Amino acid sequence: MSAVSEPGIARLSRHQIARRAAELIPDGSYVNLGIGIPTLAADVMPTDKEIVLHSENGILGVGPAPAEQDRDRDLINASKDYVTLLTGGAYVVHSDAFVMIRGGHLDLALLGAFEVAANGDLANWTTGDKRFPPGVGGAMDLAAGAKAIWVLTDHVTKAGAPKIVNQCRLPLTARGVVRRIFTDLAVIDVTETGLVVREMVSGLTLEALQAVTEPALVLAEDCRELTVGSG
Amino acid sequence: MSAVSEPGIARLSRHQIARRAAELIPDGSYVNLGIGIPTLAADVMPTDKEIVLHSENGILGVGPAPAEQDRDRDLINASKDYVTLLTGGAYVVHSDAFVMIRGGHLDLALLGAFEVAANGDLANWTTGDKRFPPGVGGAMDLAAGAKAIWVLTDHVTKAGAPKIVNQCRLPLTARGVVRRIFTDLAVIDVTETGLVVREMVSGLTLEALQAVTEPALVLAEDCRELTVGSG
Amino acid sequence: MPIDKIVPDVASAVAGMKDGDAIMISGFGFAGVPNDLIHGILDTGADDLTVISNNAGTGTEGLAALVGSGRVRRIICSYPRSRGSDQFDARYAAGEIELELVPQGTLSERMRAAGAGIGAFYTPTAVGTGLAEGKETRTIDGRDYVLEYPLHADIALVQGWRADRWGNVIYRKAARNFGPVMAMAARRTIVQVRDIAELGGLDPEAVVTPGIFVDRVVAIDSDREWDI
């Protein structure tokens, strides 16, 4: 059992990772939620903010999942989940959804990751396993286009290996784009001088976090406890 | 008095040039009418055909001019004349109006000309007079983009000089694009083997026409009289 | 003669298909897929096809049936593998289908370029990744870009919602997705809609695909849920 799964450490669930990220999205932002943990953020958006969610297939103003009887086969998001449209939302053609992405109109994209490097490189589109067909979807467009990229991911792989690495081994999605990483253990900023830990879960030490993170971590002066619902 | 303005020669008016061209537009075509004589064609479209007129400012399905009391300042064509919208027409953003043009979706553009060369070169955007600011509008896009270009023009300049020339002296709008020329004297096809006269007004000889045309003309085997209202 | 792009049935809509055609197929996941037209293509027996679509089909019908028929030589898409993409996965594993993987925004932008007469364009997407390998790059104002070329097709199969005899089309919700840009890109665009509007029945301010981009329209008045 690795140090970070000891009983005293208040690891976040996938939903809690999504919720913490959602809490930190600036009010009024235009945001895309990628496949994986980010998608979970859609249903836990803070109710005191107005945040406009974008979906690559052509929706601006994505609302929460509908009740089962209200599902509409013409209204799904890019993860192919049933969604709704917020009042004030609009439908656009696919190429215009990517004008928004590529043109730098999205304030933020929350993406999943296989690996994130200390310099902000992101690998999240293929494991390179030749047995399976690769799929890229909108990952490269989002990574290259949004004004800021936040990654939401488990801190380590199922096998316990670090996902925050010195250099990505897997094929890249984009170079140097990640600004912040939300994991089950910490919130880490990617800065020019290195990785800065802004929040850590209760019971965790920097040494324990460093043990499951390849690049050197620096503790922010105002590092606080990572909890959900703390605004 | 030059040979082509003799009393026996049935020269067409500008309206008649426009009307003859309109008569020959294939049924169901998508057509742009440029500034000058082409604009006059809008009000003389054959009623037995359905032809969809395009305007660069963002109208597909331009209708005839409205009565004065029905003028709408939000509904003008690219020549800034008041127009109407046909039933079935649509408004589009400017860049999409040029997707239609540049993407080769227009069957035909009818354009004015300062000069047309034997190889189909077109000069219709500037006289090169440095005293006046040049204006190009959509002329170069239309000339490069429409599937076919027909030129509608007086056969000679006000000074009597040929406008159909061996080589354009004025700055070009596009190279090798003109397919057919409608003038007050003749309808001439631009072919790989040269200019072929398809129609001539009554009273005109090939020799007289040649005298006001720089490149060599060939009479089509089935050359007919150029009249308006002859289908 | 009145312009009338409405054809009576699917067979008329897809008439003229040839072996070797490149076909764009609208849809994203299960939304906006022209399933009736796809089965119409299958019924023509056309072979050696290139399919251009965001996904590669799931379940047993629609795009998955076309891919599973063995008549698709090559597929150009952004995200072939999904829950239920067994038909594609099997053909791919067996080396029976070529895959050109294109980032999703580059996919629709290449379609738009084809429709708009743009010869090529520089995009920041995929710079420095495996999907830009072998492609020309260029630094413009300090940023790196990859050169991408237009994506044309012989035919686009598009699902709309309502259309008129001039071929003006409106869509429904997120089923709009690739339809309008495929309609621009293909040499022949065939649209299936739920019902036909009278000419003038669509708001000229709200037409999404103007008729100039559409060649044939067929109405399919069905609530059938396909296995896709």
Added chain:
Amino acid sequence: MPIDKIVPDVASAVAGMKDGDAIMISGFGFAGVPNDLIHGILDTGADDLTVISNNAGTGTEGLAALVGSGRVRRIICSYPRSRGSDQFDARYAAGEIELELVPQGTLSERMRAAGAGIGAFYTPTAVGTGLAEGKETRTIDGRDYVLEYPLHADIALVQGWRADRWGNVIYRKAARNFGPVMAMAARRTIVQVRDIAELGGLDPEAVVTPGIFVDRVVAIDSDREWDI
């Protein structure tokens, strides 16, 4: 906090203008010109401006007044000279204003490229003409193209018809023209509309400019016919 892009008046709408700004101004001829916003710009006293618009103004008000003020250093347009473009003509003749003449379709495509994050594109328009002189050309699939770059702006002034507090905009008839593509291209987009719709009051299928492209909206409820 609710998103609210609606500002109370023209002065608030144009607040933040700086000397040297590049300003896109919607309109084609006299349709779709945001005259109130233009006069708002004049009132700020901002100088050394670049104006990007299809035309260069006619009459004595609106764009012509801005050009006539002497505060426009440079204009980028497709068709400056028209009946009544005396203000521009005089400045041009006196060598007091720079003109960059751009083919009309290239003008809006360069705006779209700016809005869409495209680094540059190849267009067939203007090949072999004086307007392509000095520009890079390239032969692609046997056809010649000219390389064109994106056209950005600090501010876009756009005339819409109705908008909501999220900045969703619809337009009226041919007054739509350059508005939507300028809204994409500029760093700050300011829209004047005839009236404000409740959020949800615009059909989500018919929104032409989604709010993401809009920063400020001001309602001008006036039938005034400008001398333009």
